[in-house]
Amino acid sequence: MRLSRYFMPVLKETPAEAQIVSHRFMLRAGMIKQTAAGIYSWLPLGLKVLRNIENIVHEEQAKAGHIPILMSTLQPADLWRESGRYDDYGEEMLRVQDRHGRDMLYGPTNEEAVTDIFRSHVNSYKDLPLTLYQIQWKFRDEIRPRFGVMRGREFLMKDGYTFDLSKEDALHAYNRHLVSYLRSYERMGLKAIPMRADGGPIGGDYTHEFLVLADTGESEVFYDSEVTDLSFGDREVDFDNVAECEAVLQEFTSRYARTDETHDEDLFNSVPEERRRTARGIEVGQIFYFGTKYSESMGATVVNADQKQVPVHMGSHGIGVSRLLGAIIEASHDDKGIIWPEGVTPFHVGIVNLKQGDDEADAACEALYKAFQKAGLDPLYDDRKERAGGKFATMDLIGLPWRITVGPRGLKNGVVELTSRKTGESEEVTPEEAIARVIAIYAAL
Amino acid sequence: MRLSRYFMPVLKETPAEAQIVSHRFMLRAGMIKQTAAGIYSWLPLGLKVLRNIENIVHEEQAKAGHIPILMSTLQPADLWRESGRYDDYGEEMLRVQDRHGRDMLYGPTNEEAVTDIFRSHVNSYKDLPLTLYQIQWKFRDEIRPRFGVMRGREFLMKDGYTFDLSKEDALHAYNRHLVSYLRSYERMGLKAIPMRADGGPIGGDYTHEFLVLADTGESEVFYDSEVTDLSFGDREVDFDNVAECEAVLQEFTSRYARTDETHDEDLFNSVPEERRRTARGIEVGQIFYFGTKYSESMGATVVNADQKQVPVHMGSHGIGVSRLLGAIIEASHDDKGIIWPEGVTPFHVGIVNLKQGDDEADAACEALYKAFQKAGLDPLYDDRKERAGGKFATMDLIGLPWRITVGPRGLKNGVVELTSRKTGESEEVTPEEAIARVIAIYAAL
CATH class of the missing domain: 3.40.50.800 (Anticodon-binding domain)
Structure with a gap:
């Protein structure tokens, strides 16, 4: 691109509303323009990086055998009434009525919509395992949106959903996601550390968040310094190989690494003192096995080998695509501006x-x-x-x-x-x- | 892709709700799933074709020198109050209130949002000409959505906006779009005929719709049979060359070709009788020069060479990306199913x-x-x-x-x-x- 013919409206002044460095540089470099609080339009330079990140995610999901779909942004409230979340979700859900007075909402996540697709089309265990994912815009009506794309209201996220016959299979799907996420973040030039996360009301041990260390992170994190030495590198992984994927999980999650939500002081103290670290981190992804919560409430069953109807085991696996631009800049900049990793740079x-x-x-x-x-x-x-x-x-x-x-x-x-x-x-x-x-x-x- | 590992839920039965062949085949081939009336989720096969169409549009827009951005789906009502369209748009606009009670809307089109980007960043005639476009989801709350993706409520559209110093320059931008659209449709295996369209309340001669001939088209069309012999073919065009782009416009629009909205019986009768045709057509795009309507109401001005503030001349240029899947199938199928043109086929x-x-x-x-x-x-x-x-x-x-x-x-x-x-x-x-x-x-x- 010749700059004389491009649209890259660089600002000389630092915009007053930007509190953190990534927000400042994204505005100054002409990457985004605020449309409303927490809602941004992507100018050419920002869009290029966004697309580069999307492409890395797509390529790594394809390698893992996961299949892309695209769900609508607007969804009928009735689907969410089936799972019970229409009432539970609270004010972050943007609720809409259409011209006929039907209750709709702008999807903040898509467990219900994808479960509806699954139950409409899949009936037999022979069609499992199945992983469907998308990269699509979502809306969460944050009460105080801030930090630019890091905590926006309209945001782009990769959300993947796994459907398996058993918990064992679902945990292999979980491990597949862990592997594909490690690869994705490394290609983006990021060190994202999987940390034991909080299962929330559903509970369970099977959830990890991926955190990028940065002073402006919203979470306090506690970890064994050995986790930052780990690198996935070039290794080839057979995503069908259960033991191989499980070994990666063990390698990357057996050392202490937790956010303040799951931090356990006693356990942390068992790490040799010289390796104990506290820092701040930005969450850029999460993997989560949650069993049959949605498949039971929404009737997503398959016939198993014994001809019995059984609910499928599910998991949700997300990457914060638009937020990653902020996280990468927080992790890679100096006083003069952004330092793009080669894997995501808008121009080479x-x-x-x-x-x-x-x-x-x-x-x-x-x-x-x-x-x-x-x-x-x-x-x-x-x-x-x-x-x-x-x-x-x-x-x-x-x-x-x-x-x-x-x-x-x-x-x-x-x-x-x-x-x-x-x-x-x-x-x-x-x-x-x-x-x-x-x-x-x-x-x- | 190995079909045993893919998700392509083919239906044996013809779905009762589908009235036209493209809708039937898209459901039967497992390309889409209805989420709500006029709202679809894209299953893997449908998504692949959608992405292929998007890629053709992006490539041809890049060749024409047009620059991609991405505007948010949700927009503040205040922007639309400036242009006067918030009250004028009627019930097709999906209006939303956020948790703070602020009036928002799901963009049905983006003249206001893009004019806001322009006026925030461009001040001088030296930065013109400028064409910004996006491919983004839009919502129009059609009272009776039907025909699958052909007349949906949530739909994917390419919308491009041109900013020029003079009407003359704006008409060159118009012609550039005509050329890039002809190339795009041909690459998709479609014959899309530019037809004189109705400027609506703004009026003016400078708008053409692109119509694909198909029995299920919503518009009656009248044309000189010579227009269907025209083909853009492989020719190289210099998009900076005003005369060259103008010549393409002349070649493709000088013969009679109009929809029922602009049909002129007397003019049509001047076409030799053996070349007069009536048929039905599906609108798959529109180009439109509308002058200073939005730039005046929203203050999008630049300083010209005489140091005077002047409103920019604008145009809007659209391609119905998701609708094109329906149009292509309507134009290319037999009793057994779809016949994809090679340019857009989901698998080669x-x-x-x-x-x-x-x-x-x-x-x-x-x-x-x-x-x-x-x-x-x-x-x-x-x-x-x-x-x-x-x-x-x-x-x-x-x-x-x-x-x-x-x-x-x-x-x-x-x-x-x-x-x-x-x-x-x-x-x-x-x-x-x-x-x-x-x-x-x-x-x-």
Whole structure:
């Protein structure tokens, strides 16, 4: 994209309403615009990152054998009356009446809707296991929305639902989700630690939240420092292999790691003192096995091998897609702006022309721009007639991981400057070398 | 995808509520499930086609230089009070109050929201022209939703908005949209004819609807038969070239083609009698230049070259994305089911194993399946233990353009059967030949 033809309304001033750094930078970089309290429209740069995160989630869900669907945002109240949640949910549920006076609601989550799909179409244990998921907008009418997309009212979430014949199978589905989530977050450049969560009114041991450590996190967390050394890495996992998925669960959840909701001081004290850590964390996902709560109340049964009708075992597994933009920025920024991990960056590389209008500089920038496009990468070329300082400030603010600076002086010596946003280090290299280096970085992802 | 692991709940019975063929086939093929009147959830097969259509729209909008954003579904009523439409819109607007009693609405269209984004960030004529578009869910509370996704209440639409300094520039934006729409529909396998539309209360000559001819269309249409001979084809267009885009408009709109709303009997009679046609059509898009209506009422102005504040000239340009699934099926089906055009098909090729469990047949199917995946295509392998008749009926119903049938008898002679869904013609070819033929077909798209 050529910046002169793009829509990236960067703000010079820091917006007064933004209390945390991710909100500030998302507004300043022209990524979002507030429509109403806790409701945002996504401007081009923000939308690109949102889509990148969605794509990672889709790819990892596909690898795990999970199947995408898309449920409507509006749902009839009657479905929620079946589960008993229409009355229980409280004021966070946005309730609507249509023109015929029918009670509807904007889905805050979708256990009821997906259970309705399941019971309408699946009758036999032979069609299990089944995991259906979606990435769709949801609405929760938070009383005090704040922190930008971190605690919005209209938000984008991945919600997956597992249907299994037995608790044992459902726990394998749980483990599959844990594995796929570990992979997803790592691809986004995040360390998200699974922590024992609170099962709420349903209870049960089978729920973990994924938390990203950040000073602005809403939860206090307590953990054994060894959990931050764990890394999923490149390993291949056979998602059908029960033992293999179970082993990943054990590896990543056997050490102490809990939020304040489930924190147990005595247990924590059994961790060697030098490894005990407290910090703050941002919740970016949760996995939850809850048994037959919805299948029983809503009649989601299958015929088992003995020809008996049995309720299916279910679980819900979520990733906060729009919230992740905030979490990534909280975890990866400096005073000048965002530092995007390569896996989610809106553009792969920025090209800064120090002297727009100079024939040689323009030609060199065009050549770089086209070479990256030809390689399937997405460069952002700052082709505006601005002074260099303004161009650098914009690039630092929007946080592309790599920048190539092109000026007449360097070109005389046959070089451009390749700069890492993260380290700030620059190297003079030939344009060909700069292209090859950047292509190699993304090819290795 | 292996069908044994997929979720494609095909119905044997024709659902009673479905009055038109596209609705019937979408329900029977397990593409959608009704959530409430006029509100659907998208099951895996339907979602795949929906995403394919979205991708075509995104690609063609990118080629035209238009920039994607994503606006919230819920919007504050105050924005719509500024334009005067909050009171004018009537009962099709779904109105909501949040927990604080603030008036909100579920966007039925987004002129107000996008004008608010524009006026907040753009101040100078130097930032024009600008086209922002989105593909987002909308809600119109139709009094009698029917025909499945063709006239739903919650629906997915591409809506693009153009901002220009002058009427002349705005008409170039209009023409750019016409070109990009012609390309988009052709890639979807549709002949969509631009027809002079009714400007409504705003009036003006600058609006065209795109109609697909189909017996079940809601509009009566009148046209010169020469318009159906026009084809955009492979031609390259420079979207910055005003004359080139204008010439496409002239080519595709100078012959008589109107809906009943704008039909002019006298003008129609000037078409040679043998070329006069009446038919029915489904509206799948509309382009509309409306001048300064919203920019004036909402204060969307820029400073022009003379340092004067002037309201921008705007247009709205829409494609009915979810409705297109219905329109495509109405235009392309037979008694047995859907016939997907290659550009939007949910899977590129179906593989039918006539004798699941036979070592040779299984191995041949696996080899085909993996060869297609390796080539970047998306095959659907019917690996269920069903009789051949059931497998064929399912493949015909879901309408994949190409089917490869594999059985022990053919394999003895080294051949499989390659069948066109459209013509019904089959050929015996080697597996290698079948792979090469299918790959070549999609490579040529």
